[in-house]
Amino acid sequence: MDNSIVVKTENLTKSFSNKEIIKNCNITVYEGSIYGLLGANGIGKTTLFKLLTGLLKPTMGKIEILGMGMAVSKNDILRNIGCLIETPVFYEHLSANQNLKIHLGYMDSDENNIEHTLERVGLVGLGKQAVSTFSVGMRQRLAIARAIINKPKLLILDEPISGLDPMGIRDMREFFLELAKTHNMTILISSHILSEIEHIADTIGVINNGKIMKEHTLSSLKTQFTDGLENYFLDVMNGGK
Known part of the structure; x- marks a missing residue:
């Protein structure tokens, strides 16, 4: 696999009860990029992410992450993924502190940046507070902190701004851009809010019927679809080119 490619699948397929949810799916994600995955509800986004993080085993096909095959190097891959x-x-x-310490132990990581990580996701001074007292938005921020605390090379985020208020959405948008552009972290992200993907993504992939139908750079889409990403998304979902 090309060293600049962080995620690559070939004819990836996942079936449940003889029904194919992911069908011959091919996706390519490049190092240091933010890849925005778009698709309707129930179309396979979460299933694809679970396959890429080893939570599900493929029925058929091949997954390579960071130059390693998931089938033979799963543990090495997972040490370098946050999700x-x-x-x-x-x-x-x-x-919150204790939850992050447990996660670091599970990841066999010696990182000692819990307070800094909580600060970066907007949970300043809340490290000693029980998670049972956290709001939905605070839990989402903590989940993002847990995903990035071991400084992964690949970050996979499924609807990460769910439950966040407008200020939180803006903060996370800026944070994700910083992770990719300053720290060269590769991010694969899905969201129902197309405008948020449009703000941060370098590449857009649209999944429909279990397949990646199109992959384009955002810059090329802005030239072709001057009215915005929504028109492109609807065009692909309706069978356009």
Whole structure:
């Protein structure tokens, strides 16, 4: 695999009860980029992310991440991935600090930047507070902190701004851009809010019927679809070129 390619799948397929949710799916994500994955509800975005993070095994096909095959190097790959998929789960009776320490231990990481990480996601001074007292937005911020605390090379985020207020959405947008542009972290992100993807993504992929239908740079799309990303998305979903 090309060293500049962080994620590559070939004919990736996942079936449940003989129904294919992911079908011959091919995706390419380049180092240091933000790849925005778009698709309707129930179309396979979360299933694809679970395959890429080893939470599900493919029925068929190939996954390569950071030049390693998921089938033979799963543990090495997972040490270099941070992820937020579906509703985050925490040890409710423990503090934010304690939850992050447990995660670092699980990742076999010696990073000692818990307070700084909480500060970066907007949870200043809340490290000792029990997670059971956190609002939905605070939990989402903590989940993002957990995903990035071990400084992964690849960050996979499924609807990461869910539950955040407008200020939180703006803060996370700026943070994700900083991670990619300053720290060369590769980010694969999905969102129902097309304008947010439009603000941060370098590349756009649209998934429909279990396949990546199109992959384009955002700059080329802005030239072709001057009215915005929504028109492009609807055009692809309706079978356009």
